[in-house]
Amino acid sequence: MTTAINIKTVSADAANLPILEIRNLAVGYRGNQGFQRVVHDVSLLVRPGEVVALVGESGSGKTTMAQAVIGLLAENGRLEGGAIRLNGTDISGWSQKQLDTIRGRQISLIPQDPTTSLNPVKTIGAQVAEVLQIHRQGSRAEIDARVIELLTRVGLSQPELRAKQYPHELSGGMRQRVLIAIAVALRPALIIADEPTSALDVTVQKRILDLIDELRREYGTAVLLVTHDLGVAADRANHIVVLKGGRIQEQGPIAEVLASPRCEYTRKLLADAPSLGKTRSAFRVRSRPIVGPDDAIVVENLVQDFALGGKRDVFRAVDGVSFTVQRGTTHAIVGESGSGKTTAARSIVGFQKPTSGRVFVDGTEVTTLRGENLRRLRKTIQLVYQNPFASLDPRQTIFQIVEEPLLNFDPLPREDRARKVHAILDRVDLPQSVLTRRPHALSGGQRQRVAIARALVLDPQVLVLDEAVSALDVTVQAQILELLDELQQALGLTYLFISHDLAVVRQISDTVSVLHNGRQVDGGPVEDVFQRPGSAYTRELISAIPGQRNANQHSFQ
Incomplete structure (x- = not known):
């Protein structure tokens, strides 16, 4: 003492x-x-x-x-x-x-x-x-x-x-x-x-x-x-x-x-760094390949209620949200914690049945699927979770984690599976030496890249990224975003990007929905929403983006 x-x-x-x-x-x-x-x-x-x-x-x-x-x-x-x-x-x-x-x-x-x-x-x-x-x-x-x-x-x-x-x-x-x-x-x-x-x-x-x-x-x-x-x-x-x-x-x-x-x-x-003056990245000015005129995701009046204990007491987490995402583009859902972003994403992926409304993914109505048909949907649409520490099995090696979706869906010979695992690790900029390690031996950024590799190994048509780059330093974040764009350009992939980082959203997204208390308060082309926000809440979000202060105006004397 x-x-x-x-x-x-x-x-x-x-x-x-x-x-x-x-x-x-x-x-x-x-x-x-x-x-x-x-x-x-x-x-x-x-x-x-x-x-x-x-x-x-x-x-x-x-x-x-x-x-x-x-x-x-x-x-x-x-x-x-x-x-x-x-x-x-x-x-x-x-x-x-x-x-x-x-x-x-x-x-x-x-x-x-x-x-x-x-x-x-x-x-x-x-x-x-x-x-x-x-x-x-x-x-x-x-x-x-x-x-x-x-x-x-x-x-x-x-x-x-x-x-x-x-x-x-x-x-x-x-x-x-x-x-x-x-x-x-x-x-x-x-x-x-x-x-x-x-x-x-x-x-x-x-x-x-x-x-x-x-x-x-x-x-x-x-x-x-x-x-x-x-x-x-x-x-x-x-x-x-x-x-x-x-x-x-x-x-x-x-x-x-x-x-x-x-x-x-x-x-x-x-x-x-996306927040230090970059409103559009180099890859955002290139034209995107659009595979046909149809929409990859259609959400119609999505409502998601949760019981609070009694049969009559419910909490409405998502309240009448609607939007469409054109094939080969990126749609972002932004809002504060508790706004309903992740709940909406889970309904779209088919992890929970909505209280009401309809969701279509690649032309299939997700809300009507059951059993094997719902399981097969996982090959079309994959979710990358927010927290890689919790979503990666601590008992598996990194090779086993990335290989597992191939075992579940693609009956490939072992040698072909190994080639795909090695190739996707290169794509997410991880050294091959991590394949024999377990998640606890990797940094937070490395674990998130493993989670992204696991989702990408099936070559899905739609990828839902729930705060998938929020834990990454800016250099790795830029590499992952560039990787996602390259895959989208080459394969016509569609991304649903859940994020609290509006600087990243503005950099990579084509369209955006702003959620507040489960309701959509703004939506449309990303530049329209950022330049002409339609709600006070959206204006508050934009004004809170870091990196907007003048570097010469610090008051730390």
């Missing part, structure tokens, strides 16, 4: 002292081939009230650095050199017991994946209250009141209800907001935000980032922001550190780096 108190005293007495100083940090992991170093002699500073963005592609070492700072490396990870100074005190050699005295109070982590970071058997309120109880922040009644205050502040509707619910009862965006409430509960001096808004729609993302900004300004909180979204970095940081292969490529004031990047890798990251 004494060391933690000393840290607090140093913070109060030395205003110019960095909150966080990392010097020559080296981190490695123990594997089959011994220890492999993944972070190499990294040095950076984070000062009080400052936001430092740590940017790089998946596998660059960003998350490893974040975990090392707060002492939460995996069991096979270790610090191999360097210092981590919090308010001048080197905590790199501290025990977990010592670190527990400062976690939450002095330094906190907003983790990337809310699905695996929340306890599934504890209520939301109990999990937010836990950090307050550990540090003895008042009576039970006071803590309960603080929990409701925190849930309200991070933008959760009906906070009293949410406090009594369990993680599985909340959407992914809601779960992420709970993690942020836990992280800010004790107003720590340093927040390490590891992709804190990657799963959130743009309006909630803006609200969360505004909240972090507010805490930073009010309490002098410093933020180490780990992100693959250069639009977020451009808007929110005043200093950027570009990481590749565990080594710093470039760092400096955000405005200078964005205006004149010195490193080729930084220039590529900026070129691939």
Whole structure:
């Protein structure tokens, strides 16, 4: 306890002292081939009230650095050199017991994946209250009141209800907001935000980032922001550190780096970022092959109700949605978490029977299919899920995961199946060496590429992508989007693109439907909707797209 108190005293007495100083940090992991170093002699500073963005592609070492700072490396990870100074005190050699005295109070982590970071058997309120109880922040009644205050502040509707619910009862965006409430509960001096808004729609993302900004300004909180979204970095940081292969490529004031990047890798990251000025990609200006005049997807007055316990109590998740998608084009469905996007997608794919309305895919009415006919539909239309960590079988190798659809639908000889698996891995830019690994050995971006490869291996006519690129860094995201476009050009594929990232939607989509509380409030050609939005809600979504601030107008002084 004494060391933690000393840290607090140093913070109060030395205003110019960095909150966080990392010097020559080296981190490695123990594997089959011994220890492999993944972070190499990294040095950076984070000062009080400052936001430092740590940017790089998946596998660059960003998350490893974040975990090392707060002492939460995996069991096979270790610090191999360097210092981590919090308010001048080197905590790199501290025990977990010592670190527990400062976690939450002095330094906190907003983790990337809310699905695996929340306890599934504890209520939301109990999990937010836990950090307050550990540090003895008042009576039970006071803590309960603080929990409701925190849930309200991070933008959760009906906070009293949410406090009594369990993680599985909340959407992914809601779960992420709970993690942020836990992280800010004790107003720590340093927040390490590891992709804190990657799963959130743009309006909630803006609200969360505004909240972090507010805490930073009010309490002098410093933020180490780990992100693959250069639009977020451009808007929110005043200093950027570009990481590749565990080594710093470039760092400096955000405005200078964005205006004149010195490193080729930084220039590529900026070129691939859809939110930094690119409204149409190179491939969007090419003409698309249209296979016939008919529509690949037709949705007519789709309604989806869910029972709330009693026979008469229902929740209407989708309310009268209609749109058509021409063969060989991309239609996007956008909206906030809980707007009905994924529910509509599941009805279109045939995973659930709508309450009313009709859905046609490739001329077949999905809502009338049963049994084997419904199963065979899976070869025509494939769904790529939002969370690859949950959708990939942890017991299978990557080869088995990608091969499985071929075993289910295409009676090909083993050699032909193997060739298809190897070929599709090349198409999604994964090395063949991953085929013998299991999902836990891959990064989040690599797992998502495996999920896309699994869907593409059957050569479907329609692909439904549910936030399929939201977890990817901009470079890999650009590669996947380019891949999807190449396949669409060559095969006349149709895409239904579910996304909260309006910058990506504008870049790749031909048409768009905007959903709000289950209703379609806007729709039509994507440029028409963006340039002349017909609803206040759509205008709010567009105004919240990151990367629109002037890089020279940062207020971090």
